[in-house]
Amino acid sequence: MTFTQIFFYFLAGVIVAFSVLSVTTRRILRAAVYLLFVLMGTAAFYFMVNFFFLAAVQLIVYIGGIVVLIIFSVLLTSQINDRLDKPEMAKVVIGGLVAFGGLIISALTLWQYPFTASSAAEGDYSVAEIGRQLLNYGEGGYVLPFEVISILLLAAMVGAIIIAKRIKPKTDD
Amino acid sequence: MSWEQFLLMRHELLLILAAVVVLVAEIATGEDKNGINHTAIWLMASITVVGFLPAPVGKLFGGMYVVDSLRLAMKNTLNIGLLIVFLQSARWLNSKENQGRVSEFYLLLLASVIGVNYLISSGNFLMFYLSLELTTIPVAALAAYEQYKSRSAEAGIKLILSSAFSSGILLFGLSIIYGVTGSLDFSLAVFAGAGSLGIVGFIFFFSGLAFKISIVPFHLWTADVYEGAPTNISAYLSVVSKGAAVFILILTFFSFFRELQDVWQGVIFATAIITMTVGNLFAIRQKNLKRFLAFSSIAQAGFIFLGVIGGSELGMAATVYFVLIYVFSNLAAFGVVNIVAVNSGKESMEDYNGLYRTNPRLSLVMMLALFSLAGIPPVAGFFGKFFLFTAAAEGGFYALLIIAVLNAIISLYYYLLVVKAMFINKSENPISGFTSDFYTRLSLVICVLGMIGIGFIGEIYDYLQSISFGL
Known part of the structure; x- marks a missing residue:
């Protein structure tokens, strides 16, 4: 080893x-x-x-x-x-069994799969190249996901504001 | 890449523009926010109309963004859904409690529907995942919109937790799929030699998506969220979010996962049966109309799978056609529940006793909507279900078909329970008569026209059939 x-x-x-x-x-x-x-x-x-x-x-x-x-x-x-409440025994047992079952299935199938070494490891992974790819709009470029994330962040911020903002209901007087 | 190519993305670009306008309108308006209602509604109406104009099709960004006639039809279907939700929200947003946060409401729904449009157009699992999050996260904030109700906060937290959990499963599935196929691109997948690991990855992917469509056994969040969230947000979740997830499910099944057809047919066969049955059996027991519509929408998702399972061109056309009709029918039902709740604060089935005497037109709309959901002939819902059943029969899934027909009969029973309450049951103190605002009436008129018109205008189905593809 x-x-x-x-x-x-x-x-x-x-x-x-x-x-x-x-x-x-x-x-x-x-x-x-x-x-x-x-x-x-x-x-x-x-x-x-x-x-x-x-x-x-x-x-x-x-x-x-x-x-x-x-x-x-x-x-x-x-x-x-x-401290969080102690979970019920039944929940612990059922949750544990489900998680364990999922683990066994995933582990067994992963174990059996003949993974081959990726040829991608020889690529150029410098920061400059990553930056170019991020703003590239052609084949293999990532500018679209980059821009979509900005909309997601804007929406998430506005969402956080409407949850956090205290609204005083307008009174008639 | 030239500027003209951006026209391919016109749905998304126009929606982003509308979101920016709404954002700026908040600064420009003073105390009275009613102007934002008008702005947002008419912007959305024009975007919906522009969406139907003929447009170029093609790919952008190296295949990350794909648009063709079928995807355009899907986007237009869901944009109509958002427009109707907007129309039904104006009155509710004008109430005292919500006056301070009008533009946020529109901005978040627009952001979510931008996600829907990108989701349908995604040609790559990265875009798929990002736009799926973009459709869900803003809606989770909106589910918690009514701060003065603890149920609303509960709905928000349930939605965000269940969607985070499902995203985790989905991402695990995607990473396995990437590991075995070596590609995130929808058109480049090679499952040959992927073996059981490919199937495990697919199952995880399906489970994640099933949360969004609320397929049994991934439906546990649905009823609580629909009940706690504001009614128009429940309507949005049950129609636009669900429709988008169904569309991307059928698109990926027919392209990326085509080599796993045997696997996904089995998965869909099993989940369709339990989804229809469980949805129906639970719907019978509901006393609250929002919970009732939640379980009814779960059952409807089971019916939609009848169109997916055959993997045929007919099935694809039937699925899109059914979702189009479902948009109108379900939004009509939610629209009535919404306007009754806004005016009287009542949403349980007993409160609807004798509604016909006080609000005859609303009761008629509700009846048409429920008939359409149940699939009774003169209304379009019948044609939608009929084509779905035809698609399943064409694929030879007779056992599934028999169970589906039995379920359709059960669903008829509980939909008619509501109709009976409105028209036959007597009530000591029925909901008093009220007049709705212009926008709500307009939305219900659009829904009724859709529910009656789509069934009889044969060209709509013929067009969908002509642009669909099978395996």
Whole structure:
């Protein structure tokens, strides 16, 4: 076993362990912190396969942005010391069985599939090239999804505003 | 790429323009927001009309965006749906509680329908996923629109959580599909050699989409969300969102997943049966009309699958035709429920006892809508169901057909329960008579014309048949 393989299995173990912890803990802030480690592990995978840009984006957006946002909203909305209610035994058993069944089916089929190495690994993955692809409108360009995301973000912001904005109903007097 | 090529995207570009106008109108108007109602409605009306003008077809952005006559017809169908929803919302938006957030309402629905249009035109799973999110997320905010009702907030959170969950499953499926076929492009998929992993990926993809169409067993959010959300948002979810998901389902099944035909026929066979049956059996028990219409729309989704399963050109035409009729029928039913709720605050079936005596015209519209949903001959719903049944029979799915006919009979029973309440049942204190605003009346007139006209104008079906494709 090479060092890379050992490191890979170590990372995979960390990710699985923290994923399970993050959905089983009853304290919401801890769940957010466990999620942080899951996302960091994923970033480490990207570093392992030399996708440095993607790894950096993962670190900046998910860890720097999303986890911090989650922690902020937890601090703003709920009591840190509150614990979630203990789930009912029946729900735990049924949920666990369904999740385990799904895991077995996915794992078995993934195991049996003869994956071949992708030829895409030799491509040019520099930031400059990614930037050009993002704004390219021709074959294989991504400018349309890029623009559609901007509409999605606008709509999401307006949606957040109408939920958060307190409306004083107009009174007749 | 030249400027003329942007004309291919005219539906989306016009809708984006309308969204920007609505956004700016908010700044330009003062206290009275009624002007925004007029602006948004007439903009949407002109966009709907422009959509029917003949247009070039083709591909853009290296095949990420595809437009052909069939997709144009699908977009026009759903744009009509949005227009009717707009018409039915004006009165409700003028109420005191909603005055402060009129333009946001229109902006979010426009954003959602931009997603619908891109979804139908997507030629690539990346665009597919993004536009699917764009159709759902704004509507989740709108489901929570009525802040002063806790049920509305509950509907919003249920919709966003169930859609996030379904998106997760869908994305997992897409990543497997990408792994085995090596392409996200609808036209380049090769499933040969994908084996069982390809099938697992497909099942995950289907489950994610089934949440949006509310197919049993992925329907659990539907009734609660429809009941809690404002009525016009429930109407939008049950018609435009669902219609878009059905359209993209049939488009991908007939192109990207054509090699998996045996698999998806089996999946559709099973889900169509349980969807129709469960939807119908639960609809019988409902006392609240919004919940009632929710289960009825679940059952209708099961019927739509009769058109998909054969994989034929006839089936595709029947599906689009049925959704077109369903837009008018379901929006007429929701329109009546909406205007009654806005005027009297009542939405349970007992409240409708004796409605015919006080509001005869509304009751007639409701009756026509329910007849159309049930599939009773003079109304267009009959022709829609008839073609769906024909498509299933042509494919040789007789067992499915028998179950569907039995379900159609059950559905007749509960649709007639509402008609009975309105026309026959006596009531001590019926909903008092009221006059609706101009826009609501206009929307109901459009619905009635659609429900009666589409069945008798044979050219509509012939045209849809001429642009459809099979496997």
